[in-house]
Amino acid sequence: MADLTAPAASDHKPASGERAGRTSEPIWDIIELLFFAYRDFVTEPDDVLAKFGFGRAHHRVLHFVNRNPGMKVAELLDILKITKQSLGRVLKQLVDQGYVVQKEGANDRRQRLLYVTAKGESLAMKLAGLQTARVAHALAELGPNAHEAARRFLVTLIDPDNRDGVLRFIARADRARRQRS
Amino acid sequence: MADLTAPAASDHKPASGERAGRTSEPIWDIIELLFFAYRDFVTEPDDVLAKFGFGRAHHRVLHFVNRNPGMKVAELLDILKITKQSLGRVLKQLVDQGYVVQKEGANDRRQRLLYVTAKGESLAMKLAGLQTARVAHALAELGPNAHEAARRFLVTLIDPDNRDGVLRFIARADRARRQRS
DNA sequence: CAGTTAGGTCAGCCATGTTGACATATTTCG
DNA sequence: CGAAATATGTCAACATGGCTGACCTAACTG
Numbered sequence: 001m002a003d004l005t006a007p008a009a010s011d012h013k014p015a016s017g018e019r020a021g022r023t024s025e026p027i028w029d030i031i032e033l034l035f036f037a038y039r040d041f042v043t044e045p046d047d048v049l050a051k052f053g054f055g056r057a058h059h060r061v062l063h064f065v066n067r068n069p070g071m072k073v074a075e076l077l078d079i080l081k082i083t084k085q086s087l088g089r090v091l092k093q094l095v096d097q098g099y100v101v102q103k104e105g106a107n108d109r110r111q112r113l114l115y116v117t118a119k120g121e122s123l124a125m126k127l128a129g130l131q132t133a134r135v136a137h138a139l140a141e142l143g144p145n146a147h148e149a150a151r152r153f154l155v156t157l158i159d160p161d162n163r164d165g166v167l168r169f170i171a172r173a174d175r176a177r178r179q180r181s
Numbered sequence: 182m183a184d185l186t187a188p189a190a191s192d193h194k195p196a197s198g199e200r201a202g203r204t205s206e207p208i209w210d211i212i213e214l215l216f217f218a219y220r221d222f223v224t225e226p227d228d229v230l231a232k233f234g235f236g237r238a239h240h241r242v243l244h245f246v247n248r249n250p251g252m253k254v255a256e257l258l259d260i261l262k263i264t265k266q267s268l269g270r271v272l273k274q275l276v277d278q279g280y281v282v283q284k285e286g287a288n289d290r291r292q293r294l295l296y297v298t299a300k301g302e303s304l305a306m307k308l309a310g311l312q313t314a315r316v317a318h319a320l321a322e323l324g325p326n327a328h329e330a331a332r333r334f335l336v337t338l339i340d341p342d343n344r345d346g347v348l349r350f351i352a353r354a355d356r357a358r359r360q361r362s
Numbered sequence: 363c364a365g366t367t368a369g370g371t372c373a374g375c376c377a378t379g380t381t382g383a384c385a386t387a388t389t390t391c392g
Numbered sequence: 393c394g395a396a397a398t399a400t401g402t403c404a405a406c407a408t409g410g411c412t413g414a415c416c417t418a419a420c421t422g
Binding site for chain 2: 376377378379380381386387388389
C-alpha cells in the first residue's frame with residue numbers, strides 16, 4: 001500500500017489552470033479503484049444469489065424493496081434506470097417464489113405497492129450483511145471520519161440531477177426503518 | 182445533503198460489541214451510494230461507446246490496455262476476472278477495427294502482447310477524460326485531502342487477496358506512463 | 363365521458379457473461 | 393531430445409439481463 005500512496009499523492013499535477021479537465025492528466029487511480037472496488041463489492045452477494053437461482057438484478061430489486069416497503073413500481077424503475085420489461089422479468093420471479101408481494105394501493109388502486117415477505121427480508125438482510133461487513137471492515141481500518149468522507153465522496157460522484165432524489169430516498173428509507181424498529 | 186448526513190451520522194449504533202458484523206444494522210448509505218455512484222460513473226462512457234458500436238466490455242479492455250501497453254492477455258484476464266472466451270469476443274472486435282494491436286512477445290513468442298493504436302489511445306483517453314471530469318469535480322467540491330481519503334476507502338474495499346496486485350498494477354502503470362511522457 | 367396514468371405482457375433482439383472441448387505454437391524440464 | 397506445461401485462440405451452446413416496439417387492462421382525473 002505504501003508503495004502506491006506516496007508516488008500517486010506526490011505525482012498529481014495541480015488541477016489549477018486547466019480548463020474543464022479537458023487537457024489534464026486522467027485521475028487513473030480513482031477510476032481504476034472504483035472498478036476494482038465495485039467488482040469485489042458485488043462478488044460475494046453474486047455467489048449467494050447464484051445458490052438461489054437469482055442474479056444481480058434480483059438483488060437490486062430485493063434490496064430496494066426491502067429498504068422502502070410499499071414503494072411504487074414507478075419509483076423502483078426510476079432508481080434502477082431500467083425498462084419495466086426488464087424489471088418485470090425479475091420481479092415476477094421474486095413474486096412467484098415468495099420473496100416479494102404486491103398490494104393494491106389504498107389511495108390509488110392502480111398501484112401495486114411492493115413489499116418484501118419475511119423470506120424476502122431474510123435474504124435481503126443476508127446480502128446487506130455481506131456488503132456491510134466489507135464496508136465496516138474498510139471503515140474500521142481507516143479513521144473515525146472515514147464514513148463521512150466516503151459518503152461525501154460518493155454523493156458528489158452522482159449526477160447532480162439525481163443527487164437530491166437519491167439523498168431523499170436514503171433519508172426517507174432511514175426514517176421509515178427507524179420507526180419500524 | 183444536510184438532511185441525510187445528520188441523522189445517518191448520529192443514527193449509527195457503535196460497532197463495538199457486535200461479533201462479525203452479523204447482528205449490526207447494515208450500513209445502508211454506503212451500500213446504496215456505491216450503487217448510485219457507480220451507475221452514474223459509467224453512463225457517460227456507455228453513451229459514447231454506443232456511438233462506436235462498443236459496450237462496457239470494450240471500454241474495460243481498451244482502458245487497461247491503454248494504461249498498460251504491452252500487457253499479456255493473461256494479465257488482462259486476471260484483472261477483468263472473465264473467461265478468455267468472453268475477452269476474446271470483444272478483443273477481436275477491437276483488433277479488427279484497429280483500436281488494439283497484438284505483438285508477439287520478444288522473450289516468449291507464445292505471448293500476444295497488447296497495445297493500443299493511436300486510434301485506440303484517442304478513444305481510451307476520451308473516455309478517461311469523461312470519468313476524470315466527474316471525479317475531479319467531486320474532489321474539487323470536497324477538501325484537499327479528499328483524493329487521498331477516497332483512494333484509501335476504495336482500496337480497503339478491495340479483497341485483501343487482490344489488493345496488493347491491484348496496487349502493484351496501478352503503481353506499475355503510473356511508472357510506465359511517467360517514463361513515456 | 364375522454365384522456366391520462368400505473369402497470370403488465372408478448373415477442374424478439376443484443377451484449378456479455380458462462381462451461382466444455384479442443385487446437386496450435388512455444389517454452390521448459392527431466 | 394522428447395514429454396509436459398504454458399499462452400493463446402476458437403467453436404458451440406447456453407444464461408442473464410439489458411433493450412425496442414406494440415399492445416392491453418384498470419383506474420384515476422378533468
